Amino acid sequence: MTEVQTHLRTETDLIGPVELPADVYYGVNTVRAAENFQLSSTRLEQFPELISTLAIIKQAAAAANRDVGGLETTIADAIIAASQEIAAGQFHEQFILDMIQGGAGTSTNMNANEVIANRALEHLGHAKGDYDVLHPLNHVNMGQSTNDVYPTALKLALHHMTGLLLENLAVLKKSLRTKAEVFDSTVKMGRTQLQIAVPMTLGQEFAAWAVMIERAETGLKRVRFDLLELNLGGTAIGTGLNANPGYRERAIHHLRDITGLTGIASAPDLIASTADTQIFVDLSSALKRVGTSMSKIANDLRLLSSGPSGGFGELNLPARQAGSSIMPGKVNPVIPEAVSQVAFQVAGHDAAITMASEAGQLQLNPFEPIMARGLFDSISTLSNAATMFAEKCIDGITANESLMRDIVEGSAGLATVFSPVVGYKEATALALEANATGAKVTDLVLAKGLLSPQQVEQLISEALTN
Template structure:
């Protein structure tokens, strides 16, 4: 491979002649061959946004001449349009703070800007990666800003996927509202519930998760850009933060961005990113529970509950013909486990800052952005390829609810707890339905028995039969 020689404060290295990145990026690639992963796309895009906004700001103030600024802006626009993505090569697990990623972006934009001005890659004239692309910036204020911008950029797609799943669950809640089934607590028989009530509750859970995510994301609108090395703004013009905020709003389309009130605080603390990650963890916990519930309800078809059917998306076994597995919910469970692990990493990394900076930002960025990405995709698939196609097995729901030992609970107001418990135990032991046992022994008159064991009424607040028997207090 043809190379060019580049030099940095540590000496010389041969850099591939076709590379837009330079010597500092190459050192990072050689130092950190850890995961084989490249930086996530939002992490690249957000850093380029910052560089473009900085060039525009310095052109506005006259600190950077228009020729250089325009070339940097043009180079940034090429990346934002999808070009040169293979030039961002630093492993997510890299030196602290994200200096390697910052320099990767600086070098790519500098080399491309120089080409646009008729120069040669690797000469860094007239545009230098540190002096011009990184002017008045530090890794220490750009990477925290990057994390905020990158998350906010991905947030709308996540919310769209949550909304679609919410709508699908709510729709099933209406569709299945007339189907009474056995409730279960501790995986044991419990009082009846409507299948529609279960799905409506799932939708309500998603709505609460969404609200927490939006609330946590609002804190990410506060930008610490302009803090420079330690948050104090050394080498930064006083008008720089406000101009950067204006340009970033225009470039990103995120109109909610705000100038950070305390840039030192925003540099010291990764608490806002950690809080957002925690909201994703909450979503993952609830989402995984919903997926697991569906796996239980679809269990069978002959030896399980078989209360619902999920769309068949692929054969379920390489050896058992005709087997269909709940593949989509299984995928959702695994994604949720990963998100929970990502949040644990973010929490530990957020705690591990010292004094003026948290150097664990690269792993924070990677895990938060990965969580948003895989949740967005998984929820979208869950909704479109699973929940929207769920079919209720009303006959099986009726079969199980009539056999529930918990139906004896409805007898308590008439015959008391002890007698109801005895009937429940006898029903299980003898294999007799509670309805049949009460009728055969004439424990209640037929008309009262029908009222007490009205399954639909048991799914609403109220006392079965609407009256109390005198023995209930005995």
């Protein structure tokens, strides 16, 4: 391929020739895909983890093909050098494609092959497009198919990104546990179905939220481990067609060495691993659990801080911005509201990922690009939401302790605490009388001689510690 005077170069594929700027590293296949797929505002370069893992796979593949005699050392070394640069963050602007694309990710793989090939050519002292020396498919893509490269890249990128999400969830969990300690002795009334139930401490409430996050973390960790089972070396449908003998084992070896992930393993059945995208459904489900747990906490906080007059008013969320363009002094729970919206979006992605996985046919699922876009977006927004929630909301929460104590002392819910001693029938009568007259259950039970002051305090204390 030759460079022309107008600073264009011409590349040719099975459809015909295409002119493109001489200085770009992508080639004809990328140009075709860029013209075909203008569907969203999400481009490959917005997810550097995916680009870097694609480059790492190409690096491992070149090293493996060199090891088994498929690539000359000089060619392999040039591909490795170019791949290392891209894995380190260079040339990501050359990955211009929409994340949503037909072809099961083929366009993305082609984009990577072309950028790496043209950068490798420069390392060898040749011009971009001089594919007689080093070819995107014959050399960079040797022993590979999009059908094993793309899912492998997705899994490794998602493994990395979920690690960052787990770090941010740990920040949120720590904030909740810290507040649990701060409010350990702050007594309040618990509620079921939004109705007064029985006493608890505010610390217990925050501790329960921390446990919810911890359980969501556990599910995420379990799925994250499974992401390291790869179909690399299976090529088109898992049979390993066109891969050199020994290539798969060497490629996996080099992947472990490059990434430091000793848990990387070749799938026991490459045909099943190529056709089955259930791992992405499992990961999406785990992310949905993270989102719904965070949103449940956000909803609770909006209720508990509502008012502040005319609502629950038990908690004070840190004021972050003016809440109205017409109502002076109004402050809204904007951080919890944003957290819930992230959860809604994650649930939406989960629905799309489930449908995409179900729609795969026979030996390949062509809908992995939409799964990738949804998973990357879910992880990124959940990661951001976790730290935002912790730092801009949880850490600054204060409690209206006197209000909560008044609610406890005046609550008919204390009848439940006293019922084991006074009996269910008598406790019901106490609750009804308290609700009808506004009297405190504690005053009624003492006035009727049903319990002593010491028994009242003991029963309330036991209710908080059981």
